[in-house]
Amino acid sequence: MLKTILFDLDGTLLDTAADFTRVLNGMLAEHNLPARQYSEVRTQVSNGARAVVELGFGITPEHPDFQARLEAFLDRYADNLADETSLFEGMDTVLAEIEQRGQQWGIVTNKPSRFTLPLLEQIGLAERCAVAICPDHVTHRKPHAEPILLACSQLNSAVSEGIYIGDHLRDIESGRNAGMATIACRYGYIAEDENIEDWQADHIVDSAQDLGTLLTRLSA
Known part of the structure; x- marks a missing residue:
């Protein structure tokens, strides 16, 4: 589930x-x-x-x-946190579908809360996001398991009931270290010489639309 x-x-x-x-x-x-x-x-x-x-x-x-x-x-x-920042194309639909299914979603980031929390407010996501774990909330940042484990604890959710989505090797490593399934995003901020297949994520998606389709399938 x-x-x-x-x-x-x-x-x-x-x-x-x-x-x-x-x-x-x-x-x-x-x-x-x-x-x-x-x-x-x-x-x-x-x-x-x-x-x-x-x-x-x-x-x-x-x-x-x-x-x-x-x-x-x-x-x-x-x-100037959000002058040009926005959800990736199609991501608002992904979040809406998650919420319609009654699932909870949150953020685990290495971006300090000084920037993360005001940014979520300005983008209009603060009330929708169930948890936001930043490096100043933990002793060990990603790729350590601690941030993901803290998010699960705050959401009263078992690691086996969740999935972590990221665009960097350390995201996949953090998920793996926590024992959580992972999705790697090829549309993200990936260097040209980076081979995303080498990260050994459980799933790889090319767009937010692909992510939405995958999450729907995994939630069935």
């Missing part, structure tokens, strides 16, 4: 890459550095803000300017 459906956030449920790209390029322009293409930034979003800053400025976290630029990036992003 599929009772609980858990999503990764960036690159799985929400398409946030345009806002990351806009904030980064605004900063790069102020430093007289060339803008980065959306396609470049997109592949780094699931790796977090550090990876985006490293891509844009071409510096590693050991660089003396890195921390200041990271903090500036995060502050700007916090002020």
